Every structure is written in C-alpha cells, then in structure tokens.
Amino acid sequence: MSAQPAASARRSRPRAAWHVATVVETRHETPDAARLVLDVPTWPGSEAGSHLDVRLTAPDGYQASRSYSIASSTPAGQVVLAIDELPDGEVSPFLVREVRPGDQLELHGPLGAFFVWRPGESTRPVQLVAGGSGVVPLYAMAAAHGATGDDSPFRLLYSVRTPADVFFADELAALAGPAFGLDLVYTRKAPDGWPDAVGRLTRESLAARTIPAAEQPRVYVCGSTGFVETVAGWLQELGHPAADIHTERFGGL
Ligand SMILES: Cc1cc2nc3c(=O)[nH]c(=O)nc-3n(C[C@H](O)[C@H](O)[C@H](O)COP(=O)(O)OP(=O)(O)OC[C@H]3O[C@@H](n4cnc5c(N)ncnc54)[C@H](O)[C@@H]3O)c2cc1C
Structure with missing residues (x-):
C-alpha cells in the first residue's frame, strides 16, 4: 500500500493556463489606481495571494506582459485586479486609463504557490x-x-x-x-x-x-x-x- 501524500500535496491547486478575459467594469480604486472586474469563463479559481500575468499585444505584434495580484476570483467567473498607475510605465497607464468594458485581455495564471494563504492550514497568527x-x-x-x-x-x-x-x-x-x-x-x-x-x-x-x-x-x-x-x-x-x-x-x- 502506498504512503499517503502530505496534506499540502493532496490539496488540489488551480493550474496555470492562458485565458481570455472580457473587461466587465472599470472604476477608480484611488485617484491613481483602477479596479478591473474581468469575466473569465475558463478561470479555475485561485488561492488567496496568488497573481496572474496580463499580456497586451499591439497592432504591430509587439507584446508586453506584467504581473498583477488577484484581489478576488471565483471559478469560471469574475477576476478582480487593482492596478496602480506608474506615470512613466509602459503597461499600467494603459490598464488604468485606457481599458474599457468589453475590451479583451490575455491572462496567464493563477501563478505563485509560496505567497499564498490557505484557510485551515495553521492556527498560528x-x-x-x-x-x-x-x-x-x-x-x-x-x-x-x-x-x-x-x-x-x-x-x-x-x-x-x-x-x-x-x-x-x-x-x-x-x-x-x-x-x-x-x-x-x-x-x-x-x-x-x-x-x-x-x-x-x-x-x-x-x-x-x-x-x-x-x-x-x-x-x-x-x-x-x-x-x-x-x-x-x-x-x-x-x-x-x-x-x-x-x-x-x-x-x-
Ligand atoms: C507578483 C507581482 C504582483 C504584482 N501585483 C500588482 C498589483 O496587484 N497591482 C499593481 O499596481 N502592480 C502590481 N505589480 C507590479 C506590476 O507588475 C508592474 O510592475 C507595474 O504595473 C508597472 O508596470 P509598467 O509597465 O507600468 O511600468 P514599467 O514600464 O515596467 O516601469 C516603469 C518604471 O517604474 C519602475 N517600477 C516598476 N514597477 C514598480 C513598482 N511596483 N513600484 C515603483 N516603481 C516601479 C520601473 O523600474 C521603471 O523605472 C506586481 C508585480 C509582481 C511581480
């Protein structure tokens, strides 16, 4: 009989993959930051603390990608991001100022197994x-x-x-x-x-x-x-x- 895997290994974690997201809502989070609510039908859910990569592709094929933490997500549902604008940045001004409901974004995730908090894993503060x-x-x-x-x-x-x-x-x-x-x-x-x-x-x-x-x-x-x-x-x-x-x-x- 094989040994039982450790509890942490038994826990099934959502696997990273590419997804197409549709922007549902954008709103000011702060004067310099936006909250983006995304509809991602293929999203597997995510652990608290994990992140994803957003990839933008320009009409000439130039691509830029940046990581963003996941503020909240549900399986096959909504993913919420909050993005601070760096005025001289390449990607964040576009996401904060230009993106509109109905736009589509490419996402890769969820990512990150170490910077996550899992309910019930420990009773330590x-x-x-x-x-x-x-x-x-x-x-x-x-x-x-x-x-x-x-x-x-x-x-x-x-x-x-x-x-x-x-x-x-x-x-x-x-x-x-x-x-x-x-x-x-x-x-x-x-x-x-x-x-x-x-x-x-x-x-x-x-x-x-x-x-x-x-x-x-x-x-x-x-x-x-x-x-x-x-x-x-x-x-x-x-x-x-x-x-x-x-x-x-x-x-x-
Ligand atoms: C795991 C992870 C999660 C992240 N989650 C979030 C998030 O939830 N929300 C969010 O707003 N950002 C987040 N970031 C930062 C994000 O990935 C980008 O770095 C940020 O949006 C700047 O991208 P940009 O293309 O606008 O700037 P760039 O063109 O990449 O950089 C412009 C200038 O700003 C500097 N710079 C880059 N990043 C920062 C920074 N964070 N603070 C100060 N100066 C910086 C660069 O050195 C450069 O001088 C995360 C980064 C990582 C690695």
Missing part, C-alpha cells in the same frame, strides 16, 4: 504588512480569512500615502473586527484628528504595531522592492525567523 498597492494580495488573504471563518488571528499593517490612496477601503473597514485588526500608517497626510504621527514606517513603529515574534506569527509582506526589503530586514532584527516571513516584491526601488 498571521501578520500582513502592505506598502501601497502591495495590499492587493493581502486584501485577498484577509477576505478569504473572513469568508472561511478560519479562526487564526489576522492583522494588517498598511502603509499608504493619504486616506484617498487606500485600496479596498470599504472592504477592509467591513472586515475589521475581533478576528481582523486593521492598522493604517499614513506617510504624507492623515485624516483630521488622526492620533498617530504622519511619516514612513520605522523599525520602532513596526515593532509596536505588529504581532511580536514570541507569538510566532506567519508574516506576509508586499509592496515595492525597497519597502519589502526594509520591512523584512527589520522583522528579522525583531526576532522573526526568515522562514516565517513571506515576501512579494512588486518592483521599483
């Missing part, structure tokens, strides 16, 4: 740390946590420029409660009466506002490359083992 648009896969994890009733403690520390720049503001506020702690750090401007100092995250504020290493949280950090490397370095200095720190770098400095 989970600390999420987001910089800017890096909140997208972490929002997917928080939403999956809320939807599945998984009872591991969950917290999100979210560094963002101003209140207008908060992605999924209504959805995150609705998730916040005893099972999900939401903590915002404003780097340029805070709401009137905000009790905390405005400015970049520091090692001390990270230590004060995240689950301590002694509680052995699994930590997921996502944002620009510089943000992720800085935060991951501080977390290790604060005693979190490198193996417990999952990172996703969106690029840039």
Whole structure:
C-alpha cells in the first residue's frame, strides 16, 4: 500500500493556463489606481495571494506582459485586479486609463504557490504588512480569512500615502473586527484628528504595531522592492525567523 501524500500535496491547486478575459467594469480604486472586474469563463479559481500575468499585444505584434495580484476570483467567473498607475510605465497607464468594458485581455495564471494563504492550514497568527498597492494580495488573504471563518488571528499593517490612496477601503473597514485588526500608517497626510504621527514606517513603529515574534506569527509582506526589503530586514532584527516571513516584491526601488 502506498504512503499517503502530505496534506499540502493532496490539496488540489488551480493550474496555470492562458485565458481570455472580457473587461466587465472599470472604476477608480484611488485617484491613481483602477479596479478591473474581468469575466473569465475558463478561470479555475485561485488561492488567496496568488497573481496572474496580463499580456497586451499591439497592432504591430509587439507584446508586453506584467504581473498583477488577484484581489478576488471565483471559478469560471469574475477576476478582480487593482492596478496602480506608474506615470512613466509602459503597461499600467494603459490598464488604468485606457481599458474599457468589453475590451479583451490575455491572462496567464493563477501563478505563485509560496505567497499564498490557505484557510485551515495553521492556527498560528498571521501578520500582513502592505506598502501601497502591495495590499492587493493581502486584501485577498484577509477576505478569504473572513469568508472561511478560519479562526487564526489576522492583522494588517498598511502603509499608504493619504486616506484617498487606500485600496479596498470599504472592504477592509467591513472586515475589521475581533478576528481582523486593521492598522493604517499614513506617510504624507492623515485624516483630521488622526492620533498617530504622519511619516514612513520605522523599525520602532513596526515593532509596536505588529504581532511580536514570541507569538510566532506567519508574516506576509508586499509592496515595492525597497519597502519589502526594509520591512523584512527589520522583522528579522525583531526576532522573526526568515522562514516565517513571506515576501512579494512588486518592483521599483
Ligand atoms: C507578483 C507581482 C504582483 C504584482 N501585483 C500588482 C498589483 O496587484 N497591482 C499593481 O499596481 N502592480 C502590481 N505589480 C507590479 C506590476 O507588475 C508592474 O510592475 C507595474 O504595473 C508597472 O508596470 P509598467 O509597465 O507600468 O511600468 P514599467 O514600464 O515596467 O516601469 C516603469 C518604471 O517604474 C519602475 N517600477 C516598476 N514597477 C514598480 C513598482 N511596483 N513600484 C515603483 N516603481 C516601479 C520601473 O523600474 C521603471 O523605472 C506586481 C508585480 C509582481 C511581480
């Protein structure tokens, strides 16, 4: 009799493939970002935290592709992305400003087996740390946590420029409660009466506002490359083992 495969190997994961998506809805997520709701009839579903590649093809055949985290998806249904515009970028200005309902996009995914959160996999607490648009896969994890009733403690520390720049503001506020702690750090401007100092995250504020290493949280950090490397370095200095720190770098400095 053959040995039982490990639980993680038994779990069936959606397989990556190419898909044609039709844009159903576009809306402003923030002044510089758009939320795209896509209809993808062949989509297999995705794990919280995973991403996909969007491939654009110009009339002359030139192609460009970029990765985007999946904010939410359902099998054979809707895929939601949230895309921040980099004004000098090649792909993001097109996706944020030009794409319209009815347009078609080529997608490859879902991708990424390591930067995912799976309900019921562990009862250890989970600390999420987001910089800017890096909140997208972490929002997917928080939403999956809320939807599945998984009872591991969950917290999100979210560094963002101003209140207008908060992605999924209504959805995150609705998730916040005893099972999900939401903590915002404003780097340029805070709401009137905000009790905390405005400015970049520091090692001390990270230590004060995240689950301590002694509680052995699994930590997921996502944002620009510089943000992720800085935060991951501080977390290790604060005693979190490198193996417990999952990172996703969106690029840039
Ligand atoms: C796994 C993964 C998931 C991602 N998910 C998302 C997502 O959900 N939402 C989202 O908005 N973006 C996401 N990104 C970033 C995205 O893939 C693109 O890099 C981004 O949209 C810029 O593409 P562009 O063609 O407009 O810019 P490019 O033409 O590629 O670059 C223009 C300039 O901006 C710099 N740059 C590139 N990326 C960044 C960045 N993230 N921050 C700062 N400067 C940058 C480049 O170095 C260059 O100088 C993700 C990246 C990865 C790897």
